[in-house]
Amino acid sequence: MIETRDLSKQFGDFWAVDGISLDIKPGQILALLGQNGAGKTTTVRMLTALLSPTRGWARVAGYDVMKHGRAVRSAVGVLTEQHGLYMRMTADEYLNFFGQMYRLSPEFRNTRSLDLMDYFGLAEVAHRRIGEYSKGMRQKLALARALLHDPAVLLLDEPTSAMDPESARLVRNEIARLKSSKRTIVICTHNLAEAEELADIIAVVYRGRLLIMGTLEELKNKVLGAPEYEVKLSGPWDAGQLRLPEGMELLSRKPEGFRFKVNHPETANPQLISSLVSSAASVVSIQEGPRSLEQVYLKVMAESRGEIHAA
Amino acid sequence: MPPDLQLVWLVTRRELKDHFRDWRVLLPLAILTVCFPVLMNEFARAAVSFLNRFNANLILDRLVPFSILIIGFFPITVSLVVALESFVGEKERGTIEPLLCTPLENWHLYFGKLLVGIVTPLVASYLSIILYLLMVSQQALNIPSSLALLQLFLLTTAHAILMVSAAIVISVQSTSIKAANLLASFIVIPVAILMQGESVILFWGNIEVLWLAVVGVLILAALLIRVGISHFQREYLLGREIDVINLRWIWRSFWGYFRAGTTSLLGWYRTAVLRALARLVVPVLFMLAIALVGVWMGYDWSMDNVPGILENAGPDYQARLSEQAFLSPEILDFPDRISAPALFMHNSSVVLGILLAGLVSFSVLGILVYLINIGLLGGVFGLFQILGLPTTPLFLAGVVPHGVFEIPALILASAAVLRIGVMLVTPQTGKSIGEVVIELLADWLIVFIGIVLPLLAIAAAVEVYVTPGILLAFLREG
Structure with missing residues (x-):
């Protein structure tokens, strides 16, 4: 050790x-x-x-x-x-x-x-x-x-x-x-x-x-924040019917889908999927947004350089 | 073989194998080993026919030993190349770090490298000498006695150890092979001068004196090895990339140590000087013991040799010596003949000479100069006795008045030089050899400026203006 x-x-x-x-x-x-x-x-x-x-x-x-x-x-x-x-x-x-x-x-x-x-x-x-x-x-x-x-x-x-x-x-x-x-x-x-x-x-x-x-997960959460997900649908849907579970933040919305951020995906994501299914939205995919170590590293380095320049 | 020595041998064996696979080492070594004995043999042949015309038998007798000394030296020069690149070469090739990462102790590595530097060239050197002796045996030249041959082989070995140990110190402290090669002149030039001295001894005829050269060179080599091991730090081999003479850092370190954080002269005396004196307690005791030995040696030499010298010179000379030396009325004109500043400068230069001699020899030569100076006192004491003069009163009147200032000054300055040598051969954790030297020189200068110079100034004034008067008053009374 x-x-x-x-x-x-x-x-x-x-x-x-x-x-x-x-x-x-x-x-x-x-x-x-x-x-x-x-x-x-x-x-x-x-x-x-x-x-x-x-x-x-x-x-x-x-x-x-x-x-x-x-x-x-x-x-x-x-x-x-x-x-x-x-x-x-x-x-x-x-x-x-x-x-x-x-x-x-x-x-x-x-x-x-x-x-x-x-x-x-x-x-x-x-x-x-x-x-x-x-x-x-x-x-x-x-x-x-x-x-x-x-x-x-x-x-x-x-x-x-x-x-x-x-x-x-x-x-x-x-x-x-x-x-x-x-x-x-x-x-x-x-x-x-x-x-x-x-x-x-x-x-x-x-x-x-x-x-x-x-x-790796700790670094991603700390540096990049909560994980982001993208939901793709087969066609236009009625956004008014969607109820986002607690702790979920909608980031963007398009006719064929939306992006959201969530602190505890393990509990929130199943609720969202149930809600989408019950509202007859035709879900094609739900996918976590890319969050690599490279992003973490580059962000950390950029921030530290910024801090030093500011100082 | 003990496990520790196995590790040393492991380092040596690997490098030896490496050398035997490298034509750049082998070729010059082979050329030096074979060509020089042949050339020297031809030179000896020509020299014999030339010297025979003048019946120069003494030179003829010494020709072979001298040639052996030279022949033995040439292959040793290869040892410089091998040793100079031992550490710094591995550093440049990037092979040193894996080696340093192993459980080897510093001394395993150091002695392993030292052996590599010594073994190959020394074997070549011995082969070269043997080849030359075989050729000489075919001629009408006398082969030196077995004792003389032993001396020459030992001297060749001592040269190899000295050069390799110095080269390894340079190799450890350098950051590139180029820098190490440039610094090699600090080895080649002193060794060349040393060999000239040894050649003079050989031709002078007193071959027994060569034993002293053998012992002296071996002592110096042992001290260099000690310095090398003491200041060998893995960190230095890895930490530095380029050689930079940082004058600002040197001055800052020196000044900080010299000033010891004080702002006034009184404060400096209370802090820096007192601290420096406290560090000199043991060296001063040692120098006092050396002083006693020196006085005894000087006295003994006088008692053994002076009577014979005087006897050869005749009774008139003895009477004239007593009269001129001690009873001259010119004694009161002393201030006109030599000024106090001149005496002060002379004594100060002796003290500086002790420092310089000490710096190039880890204090050994410095202490020798001190021993000779103190020995003179014993010699004069003996001379007084032989001349039948009242020794003790003359000493009290003629030496003690200024001696009470001059002798402590000499002892203190020499003790500070002794400390430089001792500290250089002692491991100093966390300090580079440069830092150690700066601190030691600052310490020496504190003692020199703070105590030695004032004492020498007082001693010079007393010697010029007071001692002659006391001496004359004593002589008149006598």
Whole structure:
């Protein structure tokens, strides 16, 4: 698990991370979103005990990053921003080298390396120099290195960047599998669809500060407001006969349908459908309006930029 | 192998393998290893025929050891390339972060890299020397004794360790290979001067003195390794992207530390000077102990050597020395012969010399200069005794009046230099090596300006205007 309070890092006069507090439990995935230079990598480096916090504290896998750096690094698997592979080594040599760093037994090291290379489709090229690999293959090998010691906590910076869709799917499946085996995972990504698919908690960071954090639904409700629905009808209807359930707000009305907003769709929407049916309106479809993480992200960023400009 | 050493070896082995797959390292190393012994052999052949014409046997005897020193040095220069890029090269290639994310301790990484820098070039160096010795054995030249050979091999090893340890300090502190290469001149030039000194010792004939060079270079290398480990921070390898000399920050840090938040001179003395003095308690005690050793060494040297020198010079010289040194009526003309400001400048420059010598050697050379200065006192004390002069009264009259100001000033300034060396080789958490140096220099300057300069000014005035009078009065009474 990962726990931080007021985690902050200052470089000179610049606060790269300013007061980030997180609680990520085993089996949860946190997606850290933000522009380049927002402080995501610095946060990950503090969680890996590579950088010491200027203020606040962090505990990773039960270890204080300030006091037990070595234990933290043993418990964490990191996929760094740059894959950082040794180009003159072969993939099996590379994984063997890192396996020894983590003091894995030769048997476990070999089995695990073979399994990972097999899973990521690298088994056939395991004896080739890494310098000959494609960008995607290098990324997969770097990910295999992060998973090699079967860590309790995974910190992944852009895990599927430079990968073809098939490989990216493979990686996402692996992340989902790790989540189900109670690993704590942090993903720094610009791929919002990936974050939407994988993350339990999403956090948006801007200029070192945590702008917003919560589940996808919480973020949508908080940023975009109550969900909107669109009702399509087969023909003109008598709007006077329509009684909107309590808590529902009509947004627009057309001859062939209408749009509304509702705080509790789970109770209000069935009532609306009954009302429409009883008033003999011929309903073609009732559909939730598009509310993506991208909308949330863009709105949050726009608002924070506006606040800063206003200030 | 102990598990910790296994990790060190793991880092080393990976890089060694990498080097043996890189022709850019192997080719120059092979050329240096093979070509220089051959060239040196040809040079020796030509030199022998030339020197034989003049019967220059001493130079001939020293030619092979000198050649070994040079041949051993060339492959070591490769160690600079390897060591300079050890950390900063990995940083530029982006491979350092995964390595830093492993459970390796700082010292595993550091020693792993140090070994890589030393092993490859040193093996090449030894091979080169052996190749040269094989060629020399086919000629009419004497192969040095096994002890001399041991010395030369050790000296070559010491050079390699010194250069690599210095290069790794630079590699850790640099942000690019280019910057590290530019800073390499700070290694190459001093080592070249050192080798010139060693060559002079070789040709001078006193080959035993080379042992001191071996020990001195190894001590310096050990101190550099200590500095490197003490100031090795993962954060620095990741945190900085470009080298910027931030003069404003340097000045602000220095001034803030020097002023210690005070606004008046009295306040500065109460805060900054007192704090700096409090930090010097242990170094001062250490310098006092060194002073005692120095006085004893000077006295001992005088008692051992001066009688022989005087005996060789004859009784007339001895009588003239006593008369001219202590009984001259010109003693009262002292202020005309040397002014107080000149004496003050001289003593201040000695103190600055101790600082400069200390800065380039982690205090070692600074303390040596201090030891020599203090040793002079013991030497003079011994000389008085040998000349049959009333030693203690002469000391009280001729040295103590200004010495009570001058000697504490020297001790304090040297103690501050000692502290610089000690703090540089001590881990300072949360501070960069630059911050540490700025603070230490500010501390030294507080002591220098606040205490040492006023004491030296008083001492110079007393030495010029008061001591001669007291000394003359004592001599007249005597």
